[in-house]
Amino acid sequence: MRTRWVLAGTTALLYVVGSVVDLLVERASGWYAGGLRELLTFAPVVLASFAVGWLLVLRRAGGAIGWLLLANWLVLVSFGFASTYAGYSYSPTSHGDLPGARLAAIWDTHGWPLLFAPFLLVLLLLPNGTLLSRRWRWVVVLGVLSFSATTLSGVLGGERLDRPFEDVPSFDVLPAPVHAVLGLGLPGMTITVVLAATSLVLRYRRSDAVVRRQLKWIALAGCLLPVAILSSTFLDKTPDSSGLATWLPFVLLFMALPASIGVAVLRYRLWDVDRVVAATVAYAAVTALLAAAFVAVILVGGVLLGGGSPITTAAATLAVALAFRPVRATVQGRVERSLNPRRWSGEQLVDAFLADLRAGRREPEEVADTLARAVGDDDLRVYYWLPAQDSHADADGHLVADLPASPTARTPVRRGELHLGTVVHRPSVRRDLEHLLMRAGLAVEIARLRVEVRRQLAEVERSRARIVTAALDERRRLERDLHDGAQQQLVAIGLDLRHLQAGLEDDSPVRHQLDDSVQRLGSAIRELRELARGVRPATLDAGLGPALSELAGRAPVRTVLDVTDERFARDVETAAYFVVSEALANALKHARPALIEVLADRVEGRLVVVVTDDGPGGALAAPGSGLAGMGDRVAALGGTLTVDSPPAGGTRVRAELPCA
Amino acid sequence: MRVVVAEDQVLLRDGLARLFRDAGHEVVGLAGDADEARSAVAESVPDLLVADIRMPPTHTEEGLEVARWVREQHPGVGVLMLSQHVYGGVVDLVSGRGFGYLLKDRVLDVADFLDAAQRVAAGGSALDPDLVATLVRRDDDALDRLSAREREVLGLMAEGLTNAGIAARLVLTERTVESHTRAVFMKLDLHGDGDGHRRVQAVLSYLRAQ
Structure with missing residues (x-):
């Protein structure tokens, strides 16, 4: 690890020193105009490969990819230094034929194949630094051979050099047969390019989502290549293709390629690729469409109104401005749909x-x-x-x-x-x-x-059920207290009085008074008993059947029972009892029926209680009435209470209580 | 008469014991719960067990369980159950011999209570008038045909009273009572026109069948 850092630091230092020297030399030579401009555009390109290359090497990511980027940086730097050195040597102010100046000039013209070689190899290795399979080694071999061959044939083949070194003599040392063989390098390079592209496509097809996104970044950068070619071919009007339209797309390409490779290999914000792709394509398409619209309006306007009319320009601008939003929306939708269908x-x-x-x-x-x-x-x-x-x-x-x-x-x-x-x-x-x-x-x-x-509703329902159950339990406790407490005490007192009475003379006047007192005690006990039954009948302890038959036995009209012997939860039995009790009370109070039928049975997990009378009907569970209160209690236990009382049709009270 | 009193409330238990003693009976055992009642009965084999239906520990039907146990283990011992409220679950037991069921406050009518206790101890029966009333109040065509007096007599028969007891209660002659009982049996299509336990059985089974 340390050697890598030392190496990286050293190269960075050398690069900076070299660049400064390069700049100074160019300044000194004076003839190579626009040196600073070239440096400013050239430097980011060189720096991109340098930085990303070292980043990958130091992070040990992507295998040989980092080294290949550094190789690309070296090639770029060698071109920069070579052209500066040769230019300094052959400038009109003539600093003389410096050593190696001729080679530098030749390299400036014929070294170009090496500009593409590292990137092509990178394409074969993306995104993890391994080849698609061992067979692809032959493609690497073919690439190395063909690029070397082309470079060699250029450097040693005696062809004329490019401007400004057209007067510098080239090497011409290759025998004709060797030159012919090296000529095969050019088709070899083409085949290598095609195979590298094929490798990318194959890899994309066989890969999962992550690798696909990695490759998409490269593809995104690669889109600049056709742009660069088209731009240099059609837009550059300078005679030797050295204008802005040529070099700017290429500069962008050579910056975007290392950047996208870095993103792909390091997987940094990998998942934004779809958005970037979609946005790039969408804005390119929108721009093209609007430009076409502008040109169309200008052309039509020019034909109708004559060239250069301000109206035409204004109309074109207006058309573009108006079209912008809908065009952008439509194009963006289409693009997103086709680029990211999911x-x-x-x-x-x-x-x-x-x-x-x-x-x-x-x-x-x-x-x-x-x-x-x-x-x-x-x-x-x-x-x-x-x-x-x-x-x-x-x-x-x-x-x-x-x-x-x-x-x-x-x-x-x-x-x-x-x-x-x-x-x-x-x-x-x-x-x-x-x-x-x-x-x-x-x-x-x-x-x-x-x-x-x-x-919250469920919680309220639960708490309501708890409150009702607690109230029923409270009734039971109260009934117990009345029976086992007050009533027993009164009976015990009565027994005491009877005992006292037994000790008295037969004709004692107190004896009669005691009789009277004991009778009043008896009435009090009976009243307490009625009260306790109203609170909750003790027979409910024996089940719904006994409790209801006691209730029916006390009713002054004929009451027919059909009650299951099954036992249910205490609160269910109690609620059912009070439903019947209230329904009976209601019927006796309002309906004067001749017959009341009480039915209680389990039906599908519910205790169904039905009280039917043959009275005149028309009963209603008015708010505040006993039946309405009963309905609330039944509902609190998760049940339902319905009163069906058609005029002249009797009354039917039906309660259903969940009994699991 | 040798009596065991089973009642969890001390005041009431002592009062009952005193009541029997005042009347010249012998109280041979006192119990505060079902287990004590069983051992007291097993130990002294009394003529009568007077027991509260609700006793510890659960305060539900301990007294009834003791009664069933006594019937099985000591058929000669009469059982008189007491409770604070009308309890329909006892009718089964009452139709057997030597069983009675009364509301607790009946003890305040000392003479009637002692009469019922003695009846039960002797193998007869006693059923609380309130419970009988719920039985007799049944809506039933046959019962509707009874006169008011006949209904009264039917109820007293169900309570376990003999003709003499009924006559004393209604202030009638025994002969008049006999004619009423015959009429009742005829109208209800009952047989066994005696004056003992079988009559009570017949009447109760008729009333319970409704």
């Missing part, structure tokens, strides 16, 4: 869901399923945050203290400062998910609120 179809899914949600065709809780389908992750789950409980909950309102360990990725859902919940999902879908959550956030919030309300 995200596009995901958006369509979410948008359709939101429309259905607004129309009431779907429930907000289905947002989880929709997101799962939109990003293609079956394991995706949405958990809603309940601040009051300080916990997540699922869509059914069940608290989830610990989110499941798998899948591993978590994306929080926020709306402003508000934390709405957490999506648990596979890491690979994070980008798409975040994108879609921006649309679906409102649905998540609605679902969260509904979960919260449902939970």
Whole structure:
């Protein structure tokens, strides 16, 4: 590791010193005009390869790719120094024929194949520094041979040099047969380029999503190559293709290539590639369309109004300005659709869901399923945050203290400062998910609120059931206290009085007074007993059947019972008893029936109690009436109470109580 | 008469014991719960066990369990159950011999209570008038055909009273009572027009069949 750092530092130092010297020499020579400009444009290109190359080497990422980038840097630097050195040597102010100046001049013209060789090899190695398979070694060999051959034939083949060294004699040392053989290098280079591209395509096809995204970055940079070629061919009007239109795209290409290679190999913000690609393509397309529109308006305007009319220009500008928004929207949609069909179809899914949600065709809780389908992750789950409980909950309102360990990725859902919940999902879908959550956030919030309300409602229902059960238990306790406490005491006192009485003379006047007192005690005890039964009949301890038959036995009209012997939970039995008790009281009070039928049986997990009378009907469970109160208690236990009382049709009270 | 009193409330238990003693009976055992009641009965084999239906530990039907146990283990011992409220679950037991069931405050009518206790100790039966009333109040065509007096007599028969007892209670002659009982049996289509336990059985089984 240390040697690499030392090497990197040394080369950087040498490079800086070399560049300064290069600049000074150019200044001194005076003839190579525009040296600074060239340096400023050339330097970023050189620096890109240098920096990315060392970054990869020092990080030990991507195998030989880093070294190849450094090789590319070396080639670029050698060109820079060679041209400066040769220029200094052959300048009109003539510093004389410096040693090696001729070679430098020849290199300036004929060294170009080496500008492409490192990048071609990089293409074969992307993104992890290994070849597609061992067979591809032959492509590397072919590349090295053909590029070397072409370089050699250029340097040694005696061809004329480019400006400004056209007067410098070239080497011409190759025998004709060797020159012919080396001539095969050019087609070899072409084949190598094609094979390298093929390797990339094959690799892309065989790869998973991560590698594909890595390769897409390279492809993105590679898009500049045709741009550069087209630009230098059609836009550059300078005679020797040295104008801005030629060198600028190439400078961009040689900066973008190392940069994209670095991104791909180091996987830094890899997942932005789709967005960058889409945005690049979309803006290129929009620009082209608007430029075409502008030109069209100018041409048409020129024909109609004559050239140079300000109206034409204004109209063209207006047309472009007006067209910008709709064109951009359409193009962006099209581009995203074709470049990222999955995200596009995901958006369509979410948008359709939101429309259905607004129309009431779907429930907000289905947002989880929709997101799962939109990003293609079956394991995706949405958990809603309940601040009051300080916990997540699922869509059914069940608290989830610990989110499941798998899948591993978590994306929080926020709306402003508000934390709405957490999506648990596979890491690979994070980008798409975040994108879609921006649309679906409102649905998540609605679902969260509904979960919260449902939970609160369930809690209220539970507490109501607890209150009613507690009240029933309280009745039972009160009844016990009356029977076992007050009543027993009174009986004991009565016995005491009787004992005292037994000790008295037969004709004692106190004896009669005691008789009277004991009788009054007896009445008090009977009153207490009635009171206790009203609170809760003790026979309920023996079951609904005994309690109801006692109740029916006390009714002044014929009451027919059909009651199951089954036992139920105490609160269920008590509630059922009071339903019958209230229904009987109601019937006796209002209906004057001749016959009352009481039915109690288990039906599908519910205790169903039906009290029917043959009275005139028309009874209503008015608020505050005994039946209405009974309905509340039955509802509190999760049951229902219905009163069916058609005029002249008798009254039918039906209660259903869940009894598991 | 040798009596065991089983009652968890001390005041009431002592009062009951005193009541029996005042009347010249012998209290041979006192019990505060079902287990004590069983051992007291097993130890002294009394003529009568007077027991509260609700006793510790659960305060539900301990007294009834003791009664069933006594019937099985000591069929000669009469059992008089007491409770604070009308308890329909005892009718089964009452139709057997030597069993009675009364509300607790009946003890304040000392003479009737002692009469019932002695009846039960002797193998007869006693059923609380309130419980009988719920049985007789049943809506039933046959019962509707009874006159008011006949209904009264039916109820007293169900309570376990003999003709003499009924006559004393209603201040009638025994002959008049006999004619009423015959009428009741005829109207209800009952047989066994005696004056003992079988009559009580017949009446109770009729009333319970409704």
